[in-house]
Each structure stands twice: as C-alpha cells, then as structure tokens.
Amino acid sequence: MGDCLFCKILSGDIPTELEYESENIVAFRDINPQAPTHILIIPREHIATLNDVRKKHRSVLGEMQLAASKLAEKEKINIGGYRTVFNCNEDAGQSVFHIHLHLLGGRGFRWPPG
Numbered sequence: 038m039g040d041c042l043f044c045k046i047l048s049g050d051i052p053t054e055l056e057y058e059s060e061n062i063v064a065f066r067d068i069n070p071q072a073p074t075h076i077l078i079i080p081r082e083h084i085a086t087l088n089d090v091r092k093k094h095r096s097v098l099g100e101m102q103l104a105a106s107k108l109a110e111k112e113k114i115n116i117g118g119y120r121t122v123f124n125c126n127e128d129a130g131q132s133v134f135h136i137h138l139h140l141l142g143g144r145g146f147r148w149p150p151g
C-alpha cells in the first residue's frame with residue numbers, strides 16, 4: 038500500500054534482515070528495541086489496524102502467533118517468558134498502520150502495562 042512503511046519492507050524498498058518468512062507473514066527485528074528481544078511479525082497483506090481484521094484473516098493471525106512462539110523458542114526466551122502485543126490506534130500507541138505483533142522478551146515486564 039502506497040506509503041506504508043511495512044509494505045516497503047515487504048517489497049524490499051527498505052532493506053531489512055528477516056528473522057522468519059512464509060507465504061503469508063514475515064518477521065524482523067524492531068529498529069528501536071524495547072527489550073533484548075523485540076521482533077515484529079507482520080502479514081504480507083496490508084491490514085491497517087486490528088479493527089480491519091475479518092474472518093478471512095483468522096488463519097494468518099494464527100500463523101503470526103505461532104511464529105511468535107517459535108521465535109521465542111529460537112531466542113531462548115520461552116522458558117523465562119515473553120510478551121506478545123498488538124497496538125490498535127491512538128490510545129494504544131500504534132504508529133505504523135499495518136498490523137504487527139510485537140514479540141518482546143529477555144527482561145521482566147510490569148502489569149498493567151503503561
């Protein structure tokens with residue numbers, strides 16, 4: 038989609054090392070990591086926010102979460118624990134409008150989040 042940062046990563050216009058890729062999703066490290074492991078998992082399809090998710094997206098969302106748990110294992114944060122987060126719109130602090138699942142780990146997290 039025209040100006041979307043993550044679509045530019047997907048097209049290769051913004052060169053980015055991928056941690057994982059499949060027919061439907063890709064994963065790469067966050068440019069401004071908030072934890073020792075901070076990986077973003079995104080669908081190849083441009084979906085702006087969680088509000089735009091439809092029934093047809095069920096399997097890609099499942100694939101994203103499954104990739105997060107596999108990547109957590111690869112990063113060796115699965116036993117200590119990790120957090121997966123989707124931010125949706127302004128109140129949650131979404132800044133890139135192409136849905137992405139944050140995988141964060143390697144340190145302790147507070148609850149409730151700030």
Ligand code: AMP
Nearest residue numbers: 042051066067068069124130131132133
């Ligand atoms: P959110 O605030 O939930 O929309 O998250 C967007 C995330 O994208 C932020 O954590 C940014 O640090 C990250 N980000 C922005 N540009 C890039 C980039 N070129 N490569 C990797 N991560 C990025």
